[in-house]
Amino acid sequence: MNGGHSGGRAAALPIPAAQDVHGEYDIIVFGGGSAGCTAAIQAARAGKRTALVEKNGILGGTTTVASVNFPGLFHAWGKQIIRGIGWEIIERTAELGGATLPDFSVVPDRHWRHQILVNRFVYSAVLDRLCLEAGVSLRLHEMPAAVQRGKDGVYVALVGKSGLKWFKASKLVDATGDADVTGLMGYPRCKGEQLQPGTLINDIGGYDPAAIDPAELKRVYEDALRAGEAVRSRFDMYNDLKAGRINMHVQDIDGSESQTRTLAEVKARRQLLDTVTMLRRVPGCERLEVRYAAGECGIRETWRIDGEAVVDENCYVSGYVWPDAVCYSFYPIDLHHHSGYHIEQKVLAPGIVPTLPYRALIPKGSDDLLVAGRCVSGDRMANSAFRVQASCMATGQVAGMAAAIAAGRNCSVRDVPLAELREQLERFGAIVPDVPVVANKRQHSD
Structure with missing residues (x-):
């Protein structure tokens, strides 16, 4: 299996005439999984007209269609490190009898003991409810076919049961897991020479x-x-x-x-x-x-974006606090090898909690697109850890909030004020890492 880089665009469709545009949103989120749902809910709660595009007929992504229905990890070393909208989804599921929460004050001997088994139906129904309560326009059974930049916004062709329809947006969030929209827009992506195996639950x-x-x-x-x-x-x-x-x-x-x-x-x-x-x-x-x-084979790895920052293994396992850190991630290095039928696992040292930078959510040179979830920018080893569902939820909330700020300011996603982003994330319940003063001074040199 050959890996490689992707940066070329498919044959472009012309920008549609005004009468051919079926609707307009401030933000369109692609992919209704852990990252996409949190991104869409966050953007809508921030007051933006938001659509969530999902190829399946059910929200939840890998949690529901691939039956990897044990999200984690939200806690590290006896302390919660991911909260916000992702945790709200878990709490609502538990309130409806769809999950039992473990005692998070006890540090487990195995990391997976703090994963949370959820009832797939209850979980998916909670996602429906939270999206609709926030005002998200659900667009199930649709996929992106083309993206064109115009002078007054971004035009997206969605293909569904009734054919191809164009929509206009200000900002986009790619939470497809495979960086599909990133590829459609021509931004660079990378993929390993060999990919991790899949699992059919x-x-x-x-x-x-x-x-x-x-x-x-x-x-x-x-x-x-x-x-x-x-x-x-x-x-x-x-x-x-x-x-x-x-x-x-x-x-x-x-x-x-x-x-x-x-x-x-x-x-x-x-x-x-x-x-x-x-x-x-x-x-x-x-x-x-x-x-x-399960209805789908669980896929662990495909494309990763080439971002404005790259989270490498050393930064991840050392707990490096990025100057633009916007969320935590907590899971061991967990690379399922393509041969040898074994897992290369590196457990984090006691007290270490990795952080993820905002720039890792931005494809190089992007003004209109943010990426959340499994395919954010990182090397293979770090990606094998931060691809898990709780971390995807955290990056989803960041992307949704940043897209809302960029749409409101009519600015590039690269120009979103970090202080405002961090403040708004905390206002909506997310846990944001404390960035040392020395790190702030290095923000523009890292």
Whole structure:
């Protein structure tokens, strides 16, 4: 699989005539996942006419359609470090019986113990409600097809069930996870030579783990591997059966384009079916069945933007406070390798809480576009940590607020006053890192 850089634009469509523009917004947010929902809610609460464009028929992104329904991490070392709109979503979900919050005052022995299991339906309904309460215009089952800059704004072609329609906006937020809008606008993106594997979340049943002989399971599994009827997993198959879930690493896939994403989805389902077929040969597993499989294969990595600042591994693991730090992130380095079927994980040292800079949300040279979520600017190792849902929520709120300020001031997103951005984020409940005075002096030299 080849990686590389992307900076060229697709063939441009002409700017539409005024009578062909179907609507106008101050801000259009693309992608209704963890980052996009928080961005849209924030922009709308800041008083801006906001649309949220989502390709699926349900909000939540990876949390709902890929069933990675355990957002985190909002707390670090016994203290909350991400709050604001993302945390409000969690609290509302819990109030409706869709989540149980752990005791965050206790520092866990494993970071994942502070992830929060959410009911996917309740969570998605909460997102609907919060978006509509804020005044967000939901545009489900639509995707961006083209973006053109005009003298009086940005024109976006959305394609949906009724065809292609043009809309006008002041500022855009790319929360697609794959930097799709960044690519459409011709801003540079980067992608590794090899990408992390994907995972198709599933639940299995129809068998009694106590009736399974681990030695016989291993024999059947090894025979299937030699015959090419199964793929090797980094996980222990017997523990998978005890847990009621087949853990998967779907290798050599690319979720960055529709065609390659199609291949990834097909490969993931085939791998799950092949594994189930193999397991049914094991005594005690004859009636094993897949009782649930996510609608999408979870994608960990595709494009990352080439931003005004790049968060590298050293800055992340050292807890460096960027001069334009606007939010925290907390998760270990968590790179799922494309070969070897293992995870390279580097746990943060006690007391370390990484920060993310505003400039990492800005594609180089951008005036009208901000990026939030998985594809903000960083190297592969740092990205493997800050791609998680709570961090995406934090960057989403930053992007939504910054876009609102830029639209109100009619200025470039690069010219948003940092002091005003930080003040407004705190007004809406976000936790903003304290920036040392010395860092403020270095703001224009970093």
